[in-house]
Amino acid sequence: YEASASVPMVIADGRRREAASDVSVPTQLIDIMPTILDLAGVPAAKRPKQLDGSSLVPLVAGDSNDDERPPFVVSQFHGCNLAASWFMVVQLVEGAAFKLIHWGTGQEVPSLLFNLSADAAEARNLLAPERRTARVEAIAAALDASMQSVIAYADVARRVARYNHASFAQWQNATGPSWVDAIHSPDLRWSASWSNDPQ
Numbered sequence: 585y586e587a588s589a590s591v592p593m594v595i596a597d598g599r600r601r602e603a604a605s606d607v608s609v610p611t612q613l614i615d616i617m618p619t620i621l622d623l624a625g626v627p628a629a630k631r632p633k634q635l636d637g638s639s640l641v642p643l644v645a646g647d648s649n650d651d652e653r654p655p656f657v658v659s660q661f662h663g664c665n666l667a668a669s670w671f672m673v674v675q676l677v678e679g680a681a682f683k684l685i686h687w688g689t690g691q692e693v694p695s696l697l698f699n700l701s702a703d704a705a706e707a708r709n710l711l712a713p714e715r716r717t718a719r720v721e722a723i724a725a726a727l728d729a730s731m732q733s734v735i736a737y738a739d740v741a742r743r744v745a746r747y748n749h750a751s752f753a754q755w756q757n758a759t760g761p762s763w764v765d766a767i768h769s770p771d772l773r774w775s776a777s778w779s780n781d782p783q
Contacts, residue, residue, distance in 0.1 A: 610676065610681065654734075656730040656731075659672045660737070669741040671690075671731060672685050673727045680699055684724055
């Protein structure tokens with residue numbers, strides 16, 4: 585949720601004397617490095633050849649129509665304590681911020697769509713059957729296309745699932761026949777989950 589994912593940030597550039605301004609364009613932590621490189625005047629030839637993120641300098645300068653920056657941000661999370669990978673995109677649509685969340689390939693669990701501008705607590709999933717409209721479908725499709733332009737999330741989710749399965753099988757083999765008892769070790773986070781319908 586945004587309450588845990590959003591990080592407030594203030595940029596104070598001593599060279600500028602303009603009045604302070606708020607930026608509502610979605611940004612990411614990976615934007616900090618290119619921003620610092622810009623502010624430090626590091627020439628392009630001395631920067632990494634492939635750099636994730638986009639400089640925030642144009643936004644700080646008041647250019648909210650920065651052509652270098654995509655109009656959305658994408659995030660993903662994979663972990664041994666998740667049943668499926670998690671993917672998120674936040675994008676401004678008609679001046680409102682929307683967030684789309686997929687788990688796994690997007691087929692295993694219903695996706696979520698929130699209008700962050702109107703529902704900051706993310707309490708109303710717009711993809712719930714009673715809220716689904718043609719406009720909601722169009723917004724979800726646009727956000728999904730933005731996400732897929734950055735990451736083929738279904739393929740990534742399948743690769744992560746295969747890796748997790750292979751890692752678990754390797755752990756079983758290394759642990760031997762006692763792996764069923766070993767999985768309940770207090771050092772392993774998934775002990776309680778395993779006890780819930782282990783078959």
